[in-house]
Amino acid sequence: MSTLEIDEDLIEPVAAHCTDDELVVTLADGVRLVTPLWWYPRLMQASEQERNQIELSPYGVHWPAIDEDLSVEGMLKGRKSPEAVPPAQAAE
Template sequence: MPGTVILDENWEAFEPVSAECTSGQLVVSLANGMTLSTPLWWYPTLLRASETERNTIELSPSGVHWPLIDEDLSISGMLNGRRYPGAMPPAEAAE
């Protein structure tokens, strides 16, 4: 939902309750029942990480942390469609 604003009074509804990396997606379930799914290519560090590194995940009230690669993503950033500057789909990166 690009442009989503999370107000202080409803922040808890956007707290992550689970997260996983599939072969090509980051999937995060929120306390309000919403599921966020973003392509891994948005996050080159995660894309290059091993399966073990990608799936060693810690949740915080405002985001997701990967301790083995010291990577953090915020729920707010995911909701607003933020990706790493210069991140390109794999087909474009191969050109």
């Protein structure tokens, strides 16, 4: 059982964008959810153009050019891709 309770009415993404280092998702209640881009290797490896092709759904974000889907719930719970490698480890 998770201790994180999520109000589904408030987690709908209304905007999303990627910086060079982060994924920023704005939720319906105005909260900005920021996660490191290295959590999502497909996004890290995507071109800027591919990262900017974003589709929002009631529960997440989709990038059709790279076939990547991320749920807001997963981001809130700190779930990263199993292939994610922290930048310090990637440099070794």
